[in-house]
Amino acid sequence: xxxxxxxxxxxxxxxxxxxxxxxxxxxxxxxxxxxxxxxxxxxxxxxxxxxxxxxxxxxxxxxxxxxxxxxxxxxxxxxxxxxxxxxxxxxxxxxxxxxxxxxxxxxxxxxxxxxxxxxxxxxxxxxxxxxxxxxxxxxxxxxxxxxxxxxxxxxxxxxxxxxxxxxxxxxxxxxxxxxxxxxxxxxxxxxxxxxxxxxxxxxxxxxxxxxxxxxxxxxxxxxxxxxxxxxxxxxxxxxxxxxxxxxxxxxxxxxxxxxxxxxxxxxxxxxxxxxxxxxxxxxxxxxxxxxxxxxxxxxxxxxxxxxxxxxxxxxxxxxxxxxxxxxxxxxxxxxxxxxxxxxxxxxx
Amino acid sequence: xxxxxxxxxxxxxxxxxxxxxxxxxxxxxxxxxxxxxxxxxxxxxxxxxxxxxxxxxxxxxxxxxxxxxxxxxxxxxxxxxxxxxxxxxxxxxxxxxxxxxxxxxxxxxxxxxxxxxxxxxxxxxxxxxxxxxxxxxxxxxxxxxxxxxxxxxxxxxxxxxxxxxxxxxxxxxxxxxxxxxxxxxxxxxxxxxxxxxxxxxxxxxxxxxxxxxxxxxxxxxxxxxxxxxxxxxxxxxxxxxxxxxxxxxxxxxxxxxxxxxxxxxxxxxxxxxxxxxxxxxxxxxxxxxxxxxxxxxxxxxxxxxxxxxxxxxxxxxxxxxxxxxxxxxxxxxxxxxxxxxxxxxxxx
Numbered sequence: 001x002x003x004x005x006x007x008x009x010x011x012x013x014x015x016x017x018x019x020x021x022x023x024x025x026x027x028x029x030x031x032x033x034x035x036x037x038x039x040x041x042x043x044x045x046x047x048x049x050x051x052x053x054x055x056x057x058x059x060x061x062x063x064x065x066x067x068x069x070x071x072x073x074x075x076x077x078x079x080x081x082x083x084x085x086x087x088x089x090x091x092x093x094x095x096x097x098x099x100x101x102x103x104x105x106x107x108x109x110x111x112x113x114x115x116x117x118x119x120x121x122x123x124x125x126x127x128x129x130x131x132x133x134x135x136x137x138x139x140x141x142x143x144x145x146x147x148x149x150x151x152x153x154x155x156x157x158x159x160x161x162x163x164x165x166x167x168x169x170x171x172x173x174x175x176x177x178x179x180x181x182x183x184x185x186x187x188x189x190x191x192x193x194x195x196x197x198x199x200x201x202x203x204x205x206x207x208x209x210x211x212x213x214x215x216x217x218x219x220x221x222x223x224x225x226x227x228x229x230x231x232x233x234x235x236x237x238x239x240x241x242x243x244x245x246x247x248x249x250x251x252x253x254x255x256x257x258x259x260x261x262x263x264x265x266x267x268x269x270x271x272x273x274x275x276x277x278x279x280x281x282x283x284x285x286x287x288x289x290x291x292x293x294x295x296x297x298x299x300x301x302x303x304x305x306x307x308x309x310x311x312x313x314x315x316x317x318x319x320x321x322x323x324x325x326x327x328x329x330x331x332x333x334x335x336x337x338x339x340x341x342x343x344x345x346x347x348x
Numbered sequence: 349x350x351x352x353x354x355x356x357x358x359x360x361x362x363x364x365x366x367x368x369x370x371x372x373x374x375x376x377x378x379x380x381x382x383x384x385x386x387x388x389x390x391x392x393x394x395x396x397x398x399x400x401x402x403x404x405x406x407x408x409x410x411x412x413x414x415x416x417x418x419x420x421x422x423x424x425x426x427x428x429x430x431x432x433x434x435x436x437x438x439x440x441x442x443x444x445x446x447x448x449x450x451x452x453x454x455x456x457x458x459x460x461x462x463x464x465x466x467x468x469x470x471x472x473x474x475x476x477x478x479x480x481x482x483x484x485x486x487x488x489x490x491x492x493x494x495x496x497x498x499x500x501x502x503x504x505x506x507x508x509x510x511x512x513x514x515x516x517x518x519x520x521x522x523x524x525x526x527x528x529x530x531x532x533x534x535x536x537x538x539x540x541x542x543x544x545x546x547x548x549x550x551x552x553x554x555x556x557x558x559x560x561x562x563x564x565x566x567x568x569x570x571x572x573x574x575x576x577x578x579x580x581x582x583x584x585x586x587x588x589x590x591x592x593x594x595x596x597x598x599x600x601x602x603x604x605x606x607x608x609x610x611x612x613x614x615x616x617x618x619x620x621x622x623x624x625x626x627x628x629x630x631x632x633x634x635x636x637x638x639x640x641x642x643x644x645x646x647x648x649x650x651x652x653x654x655x656x657x658x659x660x661x662x663x664x665x666x667x668x669x670x671x672x673x674x675x676x677x678x679x680x681x682x683x684x685x686x687x688x689x690x691x692x693x694x695x696x
Contacts, residue, residue, distance in 0.1 A: 017426055018433050019540035023664075024637065024657030066694045074691040078365055083684030085366050091682065092675040192367035193694060289372065307655060308672070309372030316371075323671040324656070327440040334439065336431030343422040346414045346541060 001035035001280040005042070009034035012041070015337040019346065025303055029283065029328040036256050036281050041332035045256055048095035048322045049156030050315045051147050051246060052079055052086060053163050055103030055140075055238035056122030058131060059209070060167040064202045066194060067166045069122075073106040075164050079314075080111035086162055086314035093322045095160060100147055102140050103165075103238030117143040119238050126174060126209040126235045137233035140241035147242070148249025148257075158322060159250045160285070162315025163239045163263040169290060170202055172266040174209045174235035176292040179228075179269035180299045183218045184210070187292035189262070192311060209235050221273075228273035236270065243267035244274065251278040258325065260318035261288035261310070265296030272300060283325060286310060286317030349383030349628040353390070357382035360389070363685040367694065373651055377631065377676040384604050384629050389680035393604055396443035396670045397504030398663045399495050399594060400427055400434060401511050403451030403488075403586035404470030406479060407557070408515040412550045414542060415514045417470075421454040423512050427662075428459035434510055434662035441670045443508060448495055450488050451513075451586030465491040467586050474522060474557040474583045485581035488589035495590070496597025496605075506670060507598045508633070510663025511587045511611040517638060518550055520614040522557045522583035524640040527576075527617035528647045531566045532558070535640030537610070540659060557583050569621075576621035584618065591615035592622065599626040606673065608666035609636035609658070613644030620648060631673060634658060634665030 009031045014020050021027065033042035054076050060069045078084045079099045090097045100115045101108050105122035108114065119139045123131035132140075148159055169191035176187040184206040190199055210217050213234035222228040232241055244267040250257035259268055259282050272279045284297050286306035297304060305321040338345045357379045362368050369375065381390035402424050408417045426432045427447045438445045448463045449456050453470035456462065467487045471479035480488075496507055517539035524535040532554040538547055558565050561582035570576040580589055592615040598605035607616055607630050620627045632645050635652035637659040645652060653669040686693045 016433070017423070017431065018660050022540060022658065022660040023433065024659070026656055026658070068692050071692050074689070075365070078684055078689045078691055081684070081689070083365065083682075083689050085364070085371065085679055085683050088678045088682040089675050092671060092678050192370060305656065306672075308374055308653065310370065310374070311372065312366050312370040320672055320675060323440060324654075324668055327437050327668060330436045330440050331433055334431075334436040335433050336426055336429070341422070341426045341429070341431050343426055344416050344419050 002038045005034040005038055005040040006031050008040040012332060016335045017338055017341050017343045026328040029325055030332050033256060033329050036254060038254060042329050043157065044329050045158035045325055047156060048093060048158040048160050049151040050090055050095045050097050050160040050162050050319060051151060052099045052315055053102050053239035053242040054099060055165045056105035057165055057167040057171055057237055058123045058125035059127055059170050059205060061125055062127055062205045064170045064205055065167045065191060069105060069166050072164055072166050073104050073108060076104060076108060080114050084314060085312060085316050089316050089319040093319050095319055095322060098151065100242065102143050102242045115147065123237055126171060127205050127212060129212050130234045131236060132233040134229060134233045137229060137241045140238040141245035144242035144245025145249040148246045149253060152253040152255050157255060158325065159255055159257040160315050160318040160322065161243050161246060161257065161260050161264040163243065163313050165237055165239050168237050168239060168263050170205060171235060171237040171240060172262050173206045173292050175240060175266040175269060176296050177206060177210060177217060178215050178231045178235060179221055179273060180295055181218055181221050182295055187295050189290035189292060225274045228270060232270050240267045240270065244270040247271040247282060248275055248278050251281040256283055257281055258283045258285040258318040258321050260285055260315045261313055262290040262293035263313060265293045268300055269296055285321035288317060350386045353382040353386055353388040354379050356388040360680060364683045365686055365689050365691045374676040377673055378680050381604060381677050384602060386602060390677050391505065392677050393506035393673055395504060396441060396506040396508050397499040398438055398443045398445050398508040398510050398667060399499060400447045400663055401450050401587035401590040402447060403513045404453035405513055405515040405519055405585055406471045406473035407475055407518050407553060409473055410475055410553045412518045412553055413515045413539060417453060417514050420512055420514050421452050421456060424452060424456060428462050432662060433660060433664050437664050437667040441667050443667055443670060446499065448590065450491050450590045471585055474519060475553050475560060477560050478582045479584060480581040482577060482581045485577060485589045488586040489593035492590035492593025493597040496594045497601060500601040500603050505603060506673065507603055507605040508663050508666040508670065509591050509594060509605065509608050509612040511591065511661050513585055513587050516585050516587060516611050518553060519583060519585040519588060520610045521554045521640050523588060523614040523617060524644050525554060525558060525565060526563050526579045526583060527569055527621060528643055529566055529569050530643055535643050537638035537640060573622045576618060580618045588615045588618065592618040595619040595630060596623055596626050599629040604631055605629055606631045606633040606666040606669050608633055608663045609661055610638040610641035611661060613641045616648055617644055633669035636665060
């Protein structure tokens, strides 16, 4: 991101007919958008393009989720048919919906809005050893980069991350542990709904995954891109790898990317470890109910825009943030200055 | 609001292809919308209609704001010309903008989107005695009720409150003190920006206003509509009275009304004291940076939707909440059920 347009944006904000600073977090968003685009005022981040990366998880066999694994494929069908919450929210904010199969454990029939980029039929069980080979992780990462480029080529001016993968909050917790150095109990959540016993078991599975892959709980974070890639392959999911690539692709295209919830937060930690500058292109769409999400956002230095106790995934929280991001940019284009409007400035 | 459609909405939420409760606060919003409309699914709250009630305040003479009083009229001109932040946000969310002069201390030339409903050229100084006569307060209240009806008649399906009035956070603090029984220091804020000395002075002016009008600081709250109207006239503003009426008008029309910030929160306390059922038609658009706003919302039992440290007023926070409210309603119309989509439900 470029500092010059950011300084210019900050100065412009202070000339507009509003008390200085009175748009709170949205002033920071507008400044960030100027830095991302390298120009002030920043272009409107419209239209938005959502990519839902879908994949399955070998760790599902450990009983970490009350949902059957088949729901991943069933929800992909729901997305392509337009019947999921993500579709309704995308319609609300004028975003396109693209579903990317990077690792669903089933053969999916071709469907509108579905991109077939399957790297594997799900990951291996991370609690027993590496979830992916490094080649698989790299292939999924590359798929994410390519999808970002394709969506921008198709006219998308703001990317939004989405995910679908039963058991993916378990892999997210393991990634957040590894990339922030926080203990498992502090970053593991109840996902889409587990009872107390399953929750304790889930924390233990995260710990087992770290141990099985030579990662010290609450230890040192990955040092450099090679180690980051190794950890991603060890305890991540194919959709985490793809979303990390999606973030890198957005940064390469100089387009903002709104992160959804805890899965995107975990993936952004990977992206940041691979290319720290990429985080400057990220906006945190919301804070989910998962405790690991707040940890990831704090580590990334990102402030969430929406905080409505959502815990659905799919990109729903990211989509809801889009009108806020767009409104922040619109202020830079449409609002009069004190001089132009003949409004007196504050007298101190 | 009707309990039957609310129960039906809650049950429908649990059949949709999403984990139960995973839409957090938005599930409550959808349920509330069903109760407001008296039908499930609730109609989409689209389009939104913003009314910015503008008025001046005699207490400005006490030096509670760094802004000259003329800024109220200047900002009205900015709204009617389309150059304010509220205009930009309204364009973003597809809302109409109507400006209502209920008490600006100047003669305003006719302008598009401007309704002339002036009750007085500003209020009297609340720190010296009653800000309004009861007749003035009632006239402003009636103007708000009428504007609500007119906007609904013109097709508005979700009302949004807005305000403009230099020094109106002082009157808001006094109203919040009186209607919640909290001390002045806990509900008075820095408004659009005052320094430490002015802030202390502002608290003292609020206290003086309560004393001058026979209201005990941290004492009993108004008992019944007559006393509520007396307190409104004593320490409120003409825009507070009008917004209280606007809330009553929305309730009468069975249309949701999104409250903006601290001025709307103070006005809603008045509306709730006049007609407690009216609060069921209110949604709290955001939580502003003003401390009194959180106090007012807690007293009303309302959860804010947006929390971005905004402190601008004009309806900006309410407008930003509109896509969230609309998205909540849209879920009830467009999302598939587990049965219809062939998605397996959670296995516990």
